[in-house]
Amino acid sequence: MRRKLILITSIISVVLLSYGVHFFDNYENSIYDAFYQKPQETNDNIVIIAIDDATINALGQWPFDRSMHADLIDFISQGNPAAIGVDLMFDSYSNEASDFELARAIKEAGNVVLAKQIVYTPKIKGYKQGSDIVISQFDELLDVSTQGHINTFLDADRVVRKINMFAKRFVLETESYEEEPNFAYALLKLYAQNAGMDDQTKENLESVLQKYNHDTEDLYIDYKGIPRKYDSIPYFLVYSEGFPASYFEDKIVLIGPYANGLQDEYVTPVVKEQPMFGIEIHANILQNLLEDSFKKPVPSFFNVLMIVFMGILAYFLSNKLSPAKGLISNAAIIIVYLILCHQVYQMGYILKVFYPILAMMIMYVSALAYHYLEQLYEKKKIRNIFGRYVAPQVVDKILEDSDNINLGGERRYISVLFVDIRGFTPLSEKAEPEQIVEILNSYLELCEQSIFKNAGTLDKFIGDATMAIYNAPLELEAHALCAVKTAWDMKMGAQKLKQELFEKYDKIVDFGIGVNTGYAVVGNIGSKKRMDYTAIGDTVNTSARLEANAKAGQILISESTYEHVKDQILATPLGGIKVKGKETLIQIYQVEGIVGDDRQANGS
Template identity: 35%
Template sequence: MKKQIQRFLVIGNILVLLVCLTVFMTSSLHVLSRALYDYDQRTTMKHEPHEDIIVIEIDQESLDLLGTFPWPRDLYIPLLEQISGAKVIAFDIMFTTKSEDPSVDKDFADALAKLDNVIIPSFAEMESFFRKETRVKKDEWLKGQALYRSIPEISSVSKTAHINAALDEDGAIRRTWLMLDTPEGPIPSLAYKIAEMHGAEVSHYLTDNPQAELSIKFNQTTKDFMSIPFYMVVSGEVPPETFQDRIVLIGMAAAGSDAHPTPVDSNMYLVYAHANIVDQLLRNENISFGSDLLVICLIIAALSCSLWFTWRLRPIIGVLLVSFSSALMWSGQWYLFAKHSFYLDVMYPLAALWLGYLLNLATKTYFETKQKHFITRQFGRYLSPELVKEIANSDVELPLGGVNREISILFLDIRGFTPLSEKLAPEEIVDFLNRMFDMITIKVLANKGTIDKFIGDAAMVLFNAPLDVPHHEYRAVKTAFDIQQGMQDVQAFIREKHDVEVSIGIGINTGQVVVGNIGSYLRVDYTAIGDAVNTAARIESVSAANQILVSEETYLRTKEYFRFKEIGEKKVKGKSSAIRLYEVLDWIVAPTDRKNSGKAEKI
């Protein structure tokens, strides 16, 4: 059994490991991994944006007051005058078409030409269709097919940067490209250009990857930034000093416009996504990720822990430790993200931990049940199946001691065994006894008796212990009657084969005894002791061959169900006075069980 368990465990856990590694390498739990990553983002936000960042919103109120978008470009001229003292002015708006009145474009271009701190964005065509958002897979490199700028009058007098959005498969923005490779050469992102113009050292963010992909650390929601409606700025309601030496982003913030889901907001306007990236660059923050090798090591460690928790500890302790380990992994990865901006994907180790634990627990339960059945089956050959089952189902050690209980005791002895044993070889004697006791055991168990012990060529049987047995007196006598009936075939076989007469003498008594576990903590014997037991043994000793003798107490309780012959009083060894005995001649009927509505009980 032990080798079978070990072989099963080795094969089973190797298969679990291979499954976990396959799931990891194919990113099958990427939805859960993203959910964990987004949770870390939401719960570790600082909500303290860089004080130099201001967002001028083209909000619904501005649209109501100034008209439907797009607005005439001369409307941006007073805006530029109000915010001209800013260190960086970044539009999240493109001007790709000419105005009906060319002078409007010229006036706006002239206003831009007076400033050297304005960024008018461009976008690169990354796919075969005209979009500034691109859905990409992890670590996928793309090259822009074309670069789309604002009209020449405007783009020639302003700086430019791309506003391409990198969307994950679920449509959310979690990354950005700080640099894009285009036919016109590399072009920085809007946020990178802003941070660079502000004076931040950001060149170290550029990597060998042409896209310089950056995982965005969202530290702010839309409400955290200083936001000013567009109409308030152009109307002069906001003092120009508000924008002095600061970063000003201008973008859409009206319902239904330019918004995508992010880890911290289901619908974030992209101007605020740019603001978050600028804030990240100014703080010099960067999210790093645990390597695949580290995750694989954690998967192996988790499987090892699940194996140890299952086979070395009790189930309740194992479950608690698996739950604690899960909480430790969850909180540990959160701490790493919160304090060090390090994301460790623990979804796969967690899956390995629970999958390994459940597999090993199922294996352990299966083999323990199998072992319990094996023990019950084996020890059921020594004790009654009911007693073995009661022991197997117990969660505590069997206590020493007993209880007072009324039972019926049957003793039997094989007569003629001595002359038979003289004619048989030792192995033939054992075979004969096994044949005899097999028949006796079948009859005893059929009548719900408990075989207390076999003593050489004798046996002791209890009724109504350890479990309650209705009409135990009747069952004891019926067992004796069935055994004598079964002896007829055994006697004929022995007579024909060995020319020896064998028979059984049986004695039965009913009374109060002490029943329980008698012995020491090293060796326990479940048995009954008391005067009623001794009396039953003495009755058996005076019984003749093929005779069943019962005490008066047993007779009085079973006389309606059997035909008896009174033997009279007999003096038995160990008793100061004679006891009245009765011989069982025949069976009449089974007792009526009240629980069966007056019907005769089937025996």
């Protein structure tokens, strides 16, 4: 159990650590990109005036004279737009007259938002942090416009997935942070003030503005479609005569770069092969504000909880189910989890997908490997234990049914056989040591072969005696008969062995055998360093008493054994005998043969 807890804890800890250091965020982001982003309808109230290649070709070299921008703003303003956003930087003076015209046009429009950009000062350990720099417009434009930051926040893979509605910048003079509103947020404020709309819509917009006011947390953009999906009009078409200004009524008009050479393109989750212009990203942010469809990451606690839960669940499944069923169950749970993540996304939150599934997959594979190695260890342990006690084919059966083998101890109905070599003690006093060992080994080899032949378990050799049990560890339906057959095989084998020993050493020995049937406790019994699979209890003791009462060449069985085998053996009742530890007499029988076995006690 301790090893299993270590396995579970280690895997979950590794996944949590990788989550904490964002080790697999690229994979997480890839799943997010594929799983969440899908085409949606764009908002018709958002219009892009595109400074595209056609415009540059038509109007001449970029950048345009600022008076052209002034003329464009004047024209758009005739159509009474709700707000105009200019995603261009006029951070230094150019032609004085053109600068004046641009400031005048913006002032007269009264609803223009200009861009600003925050340049963050690197934080160097051991050095005092400097102020973050704001790159903005020349002074006269600041006085007549609203500004919003156009910073893009790139993930490690250089993809724009999220924004800060209010970006924090450090100010050294006050040693504090100031907040700069997003370009789209500033536009929405003007839209809510100026656009013609019913009271409910206006109230909803004001609620959204209040919701995101001073929100500095990460907000994931719910992109509405592929690049170039928003309505866009080439700059030069609007600038030239003939385009109806009324088209812009109550709309949010965005003016910005729309040409590949203007270096305002970013990779987004929608189509990574086709970058999206910055002005399109602002359009998406605007629509997210209008629909209140931004997605926020759930608190880290929930992600941690899901990692732990999915990991433990995977271990439970691998522990309780077969590999095939466990795999199917894991796949089903992953599908359910993906559905859950999608539902949470629809509710406005992003739940980590990759890390919980990673925890589940690693845990499942590791648990399978652990269980496999554990089974190998258990099988090796069983083989080491029973390889000494039973025949190899029985060991194989035990391994096949190892789940039902209880080594810890259980009460079972078994038959027990004890056999002892009669006449061995006086022989050992006269014979040479080498002869003694050879004779003993010959008899014990016969015992082992007879036990294994009849599916018995060789419990132990006790000097010149042997103990065997039947119906443990494997179930053996006719265990009493198998025990008696073993005794008969020993008796028959001993007759041949006696002849060989007499011819070789001029000495003979024989077996005395006792068999009893009843309940006993069986299992691994012993100390930590020395443990054997054996049986204990009154049934075992009685069998040993029967063997002690058996004469050379005699097989004695108890009445309980006889009742199981009386139709398959030939036996002579000998009446009752008194044995140690028993107040009542034990009825015993002498085995004379096995039905169907033609071998006779004379050794024929």
